[in-house]
Amino acid sequence: MRLKNGIAKYIKSTALQRRIMRRKGLDRFFAFEGLFVMGVALLVLFALVGQLAADGAGRLSWQFLTSFPSRFPAQAGILTAWIGTLLVMLLTALTAIPLGIGAAIYLEEYAAKSWLTEVIEINIANLAGVPSIVYGLMALGLLVYELHLGQSFLTAGLTLGMLILPMVIIATREAIRSVPPAVREAAYALGATKWQTVRDHVLPYSMGGILTGMILALSRAVGETAPLITVGALSFIAFLPHPPWQGTFPFVSFEWLFDPFTVMPIQMFNWVSRPQEEFHVNAAAAGLILLAMSLAMNAVAIVIRARFRKRIHW
Amino acid sequence: MEAHIAEIPVEKQAIRTSLSPRLVPRLKEKAIELLLQLAAFTSVAITLGIVGVLAYESFHFFQQVSVVDFLTDRQWTPLFADAHYGILSLVSGTLVTTAVALLVAIPMGSLIAIYLSEYASRSLREFVKPVLELLSAVPTVVYGYFALLFVTPALKQIWSDLPGFNMLSAGLVIGFMIVPYVSSVSEDAMRAVPVYLREGAFALGATRMQTALRVVFPSALSGITAAYVLGVSRAIGETMVVAIAAGMQPTLTLNPLEPAATMTAYIVQVSLGDLPHGSVGYQTIFATGLMLLLITLLFNIAGHALKKRYRQVY
Amino acid sequence: MKALDVSQTVLKAESRGLNFFYGVAQALHGLTLPVYDRCVTALIGPSGCGKTTYLRCFNRMHDLYPGNRYEGAVILYPDRVNIVGAEVDPIEVRMRIGMVFQKPNPFPKSIYENVAYGMRIRGVSSKADLDMVVERALQEAALWGEVKDRLQASAMNLSGGQQQRLCIARALATSPELLLFDEPTSALDPTATSRIEELVTELKQKVAIVIVTHNMQQAARVSDHTAFMYEGRLVEFDRTEKMFTNPSVKLTEDYVTGRFG
Numbered sequence A: 001m002r003l004k005n006g007i008a009k010y011i012k013s014t015a016l017q018r019r020i021m022r023r024k025g026l027d028r029f030f031a032f033e034g035l036f037v038m039g040v041a042l043l044v045l046f047a048l049v050g051q052l053a054a055d056g057a058g059r060l061s062w063q064f065l066t067s068f069p070s071r072f073p074a075q076a077g078i079l080t081a082w083i084g085t086l087l088v089m090l091l092t093a094l095t096a097i098p099l100g101i102g103a104a105i106y107l108e109e110y111a112a113k114s115w116l117t118e119v120i121e122i123n124i125a126n127l128a129g130v131p132s133i134v135y136g137l138m139a140l141g142l143l144v145y146e147l148h149l150g151q152s153f154l155t156a157g158l159t160l161g162m163l164i165l166p167m168v169i170i171a172t173r174e175a176i177r178s179v180p181p182a183v184r185e186a187a188y189a190l191g192a193t194k195w196q197t198v199r200d201h202v203l204p205y206s207m208g209g210i211l212t213g214m215i216l217a218l219s220r221a222v223g224e225t226a227p228l229i230t231v232g233a234l235s236f237i238a239f240l241p242h243p244p245w246q247g248t249f250p251f252v253s254f255e256w257l258f259d260p261f262t263v264m265p266i267q268m269f270n271w272v273s274r275p276q277e278e279f280h281v282n283a284a285a286a287g288l289i290l291l292a293m294s295l296a297m298n299a300v301a302i303v304i305r306a307r308f309r310k311r312i313h314w
Numbered sequence B: 001m002e003a004h005i006a007e008i009p010v011e012k013q014a015i016r017t018s019l020s021p022r023l024v025p026r027l028k029e030k031a032i033e034l035l036l037q038l039a040a041f042t043s044v045a046i047t048l049g050i051v052g053v054l055a056y057e058s059f060h061f062f063q064q065v066s067v068v069d070f071l072t073d074r075q076w077t078p079l080f081a082d083a084h085y086g087i088l089s090l091v092s093g094t095l096v097t098t099a100v101a102l103l104v105a106i107p108m109g110s111l112i113a114i115y116l117s118e119y120a121s122r123s124l125r126e127f128v129k130p131v132l133e134l135l136s137a138v139p140t141v142v143y144g145y146f147a148l149l150f151v152t153p154a155l156k157q158i159w160s161d162l163p164g165f166n167m168l169s170a171g172l173v174i175g176f177m178i179v180p181y182v183s184s185v186s187e188d189a190m191r192a193v194p195v196y197l198r199e200g201a202f203a204l205g206a207t208r209m210q211t212a213l214r215v216v217f218p219s220a221l222s223g224i225t226a227a228y229v230l231g232v233s234r235a236i237g238e239t240m241v242v243a244i245a246a247g248m249q250p251t252l253t254l255n256p257l258e259p260a261a262t263m264t265a266y267i268v269q270v271s272l273g274d275l276p277h278g279s280v281g282y283q284t285i286f287a288t289g290l291m292l293l294l295i296t297l298l299f300n301i302a303g304h305a306l307k308k309r310y311r312q313v314y
Numbered sequence C: 001m002k003a004l005d006v007s008q009t010v011l012k013a014e015s016r017g018l019n020f021f022y023g024v025a026q027a028l029h030g031l032t033l034p035v036y037d038r039c040v041t042a043l044i045g046p047s048g049c050g051k052t053t054y055l056r057c058f059n060r061m062h063d064l065y066p067g068n069r070y071e072g073a074v075i076l077y078p079d080r081v082n083i084v085g086a087e088v089d090p091i092e093v094r095m096r097i098g099m100v101f102q103k104p105n106p107f108p109k110s111i112y113e114n115v116a117y118g119m120r121i122r123g124v125s126s127k128a129d130l131d132m133v134v135e136r137a138l139q140e141a142a143l144w145g146e147v148k149d150r151l152q153a154s155a156m157n158l159s160g161g162q163q164q165r166l167c168i169a170r171a172l173a174t175s176p177e178l179l180l181f182d183e184p185t186s187a188l189d190p191t192a193t194s195r196i197e198e199l200v201t202e203l204k205q206k207v208a209i210v211i212v213t214h215n216m217q218q219a220a221r222v223s224d225h226t227a228f229m230y231e232g233r234l235v236e237f238d239r240t241e242k243m244f245t246n247p248s249v250k251l252t253e254d255y256v257t258g259r260f261g
């Protein structure tokens, strides 16, 4: 009875009131801090885009997109760079997407639990953490000098393909795992083989997630610079690669695969590392376009994810 | 227990021997499985390639440079007449930029994660997360530009004698770059903490802040450690920001206000030049790459051990 | 008592001394049980007694997961082949034995594609053939009237009961010889349930059916024979009327009268 009275008194006491108030205040301060930090992060993003736009927007022009690099900043352009980026991305996608999806399907649908599977899984997790420049060193030693692919588009595409492979595998596996087992069982029960089940059901139903992962991985590759510097990207290429077609049979040509290459980030890096201000302006303009490319890819990925999520809900 | 089957008269039918074999489809299935398996093994091949190339070239390097010198010499001047091969000068650069980056990313990332998982409404979270992730989608070469031409000039307003190349601005920018890695993985970990744990704390009268800091954060520590490790790996391996903004001068210093080369920046610097294949200078980048990989691995193993220690089973 | 109809005594399948193991855990112990053609065989028994496990032996569903092992035989007539034998391709078995699951699991495709899929993987690709099969199967599953105007609509938008009938149509489209139902109505409301029950009664004109159910009334209503299982063993198998009115084993009597389980 006395105890009860004591508690009642304590609850009514101003001491407790004050403590509650203080804790609430702290809580609110903490929440504010969270918001504040988030704001700072977004502000940095804003400043970055703003700075780039302020420096480079004026330089964006048709001439800039259609000119070769030059010793004269005002005449220089990014023609070889953006064409190079497109071609390298094509090769990157052709390397990483089939291998990555194949590996993911194998690990999710086929592989029995064994030490070998375990090794592959651990390996993929670790590969994802390897610094990108290390891939460049491997490609330099292996592709350029052992396999004699030279400092070419092919080398660049394979290098970035290997770099994003773990990302593609991880994203695809996650997407595949979201297909409920009941749907697989439905297909198997009708007499579908494993491959038919994968081809007709698992892959189509996880396509949203897979596509999202692909695009995010490629958007990472678009901005990659370091590994391409190690395999020998040139920053001054005043000619276009061989066209992928030709007048005579078989009408497609693969000569361009072995041409020297440059890409957008390499061009930007080259310009930013020069002392002259005018080249920094070029760098900013190239950076704007590069930024637009990777942000656009991210936006597309977000849209695809949302669209597919709406379409299929289990 | 005896089964009881009532006798029901049965008419048995004519006899056939087996269900029709499906040799061709079965072979096709096997072939597909083999292909997919091959795809899964490429990831292992990549690892072998990386380890093989680094080990091979480093082996040749260490035939000419003693390991002791490599680890203890205080200078790194492999391209000078008086060549020194003290990797510490590069490791110190990497450690300083990484430390600065983590001082930014870990508090910011953790606060954002707590805010998003414990305070923010669903709609705010759904909006902020992708926007924050854009921070990591920005190409690193663009961050390099930002560090050199925005952050450093801004910092010069405070320290007027800050050199144009310095590790501080490179580290700060890397920090912002990896905030989303830290925040998004930590947030996932925190949201995986079951609601009943939170409710238990709330029922005792804890505020959200107390719940977040004393219940959710410790419970999610395993996943949060993984987030930190991811951030550390990215910071150690980051190349372009440091190559552009921190300078390329190997210096054994722990002062972030000075310019210095990191391991990655050195590899870029050598790759930009034209060292003959097979020379000691060429081999230095592989020895550096090996060191970089080992350091990354070390952090990952340490992180993994911590992660295991903090693992919670709900 | 019903007259002894010859069709009721033709064997469609039988298990003989069937043991089944999930890894090392044995879930079925020496099950010997006949399944008659053009009859409905009901499997009843308390939860966890192995009904689902037993049913999934018939179409080798257990082969999908590692570590599962069969011992003994499940013989399919008229071929007289042991379909759980190692040399038999499970795909071949599933081509002939259909299954309807506890929870409706349509593919997130159109209604048409759901029903046509089984024939597509059997190599039928002509539009006319597929149209015919789809219509027939939907009619047999008593769904045609409700969906004939929206065959291209997504199957995911159908109601639960419609989805389950779609799954039945999907299984029927491939003309299975034996149809397996695992508690097909447990996720449905009473109206949808009674439609499925009617359907089962009708379907046995053409196909042998094994149905797992927790509902004694359902077993009594739809089945010709009933097997009562307990802890992975068969306790009793007999004609349904006999099982529910005059079982020979005390345990069966206790169970069907609701005294335990």
Ligand SMILES: Nc1ncnc2c1ncn2[C@@H]1O[C@H](COP(=O)(O)OP(=O)(O)OP(=O)(O)O)[C@@H](O)[C@H]1O
Residues within 6 Å of the ligand: C022, C025, C027, C045, C046, C047, C048, C049, C050, C051, C052, C053, C054, C214
């Ligand atoms: N995948 C599995 N791995 C291991 N054991 C399993 C697995 N599936 C089922 N079992 C076990 O096998 C036994 C039989 O399970 P089964 O699902 O066949 O029972 P059931 O009679 O269908 O029960 P219910 O009426 O609840 O559906 C149970 O003891 C169950 O725990």
Ligand SMILES: [Mg+2]
Residues within 6 Å of the ligand: C051, C052, C053, C182
């Ligand atoms: Mg069951």
